[in-house]
Each structure stands twice: as C-alpha cells, then as structure tokens.
Amino acid sequence: MRNLVRMDGPVLVFGGPYGNFEATVALLAEARRRAIPTRNVVCTGDVVAYAADALATTALIRRTGLRVVMGNCEESLGGDAGDCGCGFAEGSACAALSVTWYAHAQHSLDAASRRWMRLLPRRLDLIVGRRRLAVIHGGARRINRFIFASTGLAVKRTELAFAGCDGIVAGHCGLPFSQLVDGRLRHNAGAIGMPANDGTSRVWYATLTPQRGGLLVEHHSLAYDHASAAAKMREAGLPEGYAAALECGLWPSCDVLPAAERASRGKPLRPVPLFWPAVAAAA
Secondary structure (H helix, E strand, O other): OOEEEEOOOOEEEEOOOOOOHHHHHHHHHHHHHOOOOHHHEEEOOOOOOOOOOHHHHHHHHHHHOOEEOOOHHHHHHHOOOOOOOOOOOOOOHHHHHHHHHHHHHHHHOOHHHHHHHHOOOOOEEEEEOOEEEEEOOOOOOOOOOOOOOOOOHHHHHHHHHHHOOOEEEEOOOOOOEEEEEOOEEEEEOOOOOOOOOOOOOOEEEEEEEEEOOEEEEEEEEEOOOHHHHHHHHHHOOOOHHHHHHHHHOOOOOOOOOOHHHHHOOOOOOOOOOEEEEOOOOOO
C-alpha cells in the first residue's frame, strides 16, 4: 500500500539539503513566511551529502516532521553501504570527490539518524489540486537515475507510465525544471544544499498551488548564509570544490550533466511558472 496524502493549499517542495544546515534553516523560514504548514512541506531526499552538518541537518528535519522520501544517500547511509550510491561513473571526478564527503557523513551520523533513514518511504503519493503526484528521488524504477530537463521525452513517458499517476515530483539531478509530457508533469524542485551550477549562490525550491482551473507550479530562488556553510566545509576538510561552489555557484565537476546542461553552466536560471490545467478528480 503506497503512502497517499491529500494536501490542501500550497505545497512547498525541495530537494537535496545535502547537510547544509544554513540552507535548511532558511528554507524552513521561507515556509513560515509563506504560511505553508509543515504538513505541506515535502523533501525529495538526500538530506545528507556534500556539506558539513550531516547530523544537525538530519536532526532539524526530523524535528520538524516534514515529509521526506528516501534518496540514494539515505539508502546508503542507512544501510551502511560503502559509497553514496549516487550513480556517478566509475573514475569520474564526482565519484572521487564523493569519497571524502561520504566518509564525513558516515562518521557524523548517529544510530538514530541511520535508523530514520532506513525507514523512509521510497515513494509518497500526493493528491494536490485534483492531481495525483508520485514523489520520488530519482527514477521511478531506480532511486539514483538522473533525469534532466533535456532528457528525452521517451524516457519521461516511460517513467510516468511506470509511476501510474498524473505526474512525478523528483530530485537527484540538482537542477530545477518543470515540464508537461502529454499532459502529465515531470517536476524537479532543485536542491537547497548546493547552487544550480548557474554562477550564483542561490539555491532553489518550488511551490505547487491549487488554483481555479488547475495547479500553478513555480520555482523560487533562496538566498541564505552560504559563507558560513562554506567555512564549515573547509574547517571539516571537505572538498574545496564544493565549498567554493556554495560561493561562486559553479560545480567542481559536470561529469553527470548532458550536453545541454553543460552548455548552461554559469548562466543564471530564470525558470518561468507553469500552469497545469485541471482534469477529473484523482482516484
């Protein structure tokens, strides 16, 4: 039986806190500013990754009681796996850099945090604005599948068919986008723990707002105390490339990116709202 939750009013979706405590605090403050209750806040996973505050970020998210689906990092850390399970190509720069931050995360977390990670659902189904949305981390079949804005429509159609719902809300790739595929939604809110490789220190989240006649899907940038988060990473001896990325907004490696996303490196994002017209009530 899948987790099924009906949500009235705006829903705030975010991904990839990545152990960035300052960004997580800012995100929760943003939810309060928008008067979105915690019960309507959803995280697409990877609570812990590149940044320094694995335990503090996990503890904060657990205390709030917001809804979280399992990411590959939770799967790996909760199961005491030997690597992050991110799906990086063997021998790539991303794979090499992950060794240090994953070891830091393993060392930082306590038993209670690991148990919480093990028990997270891999999928959460939401009813929002008469639409049924599957919230997952990466792919509908594979938790660490990278799906980007430029990923082919055939792949997205297959994913949506397998999910068996009106739309998919996911994370993992770290870059925000919203797209309608044959009238169904593929949405990625982006990540709050790391900039979107767009040459700015901003991070991203999204809101899904039921409106008369449909659902409004909006991406929002978020400013936070990135300097403090970067300083903590350097103090912990984490990879300089990721610490610098918090400040300059450029990833230290683009190994995972398709050609279109590589070509957009350093170009500030300007996502436009997407209005998704209503259909018959969800089952």
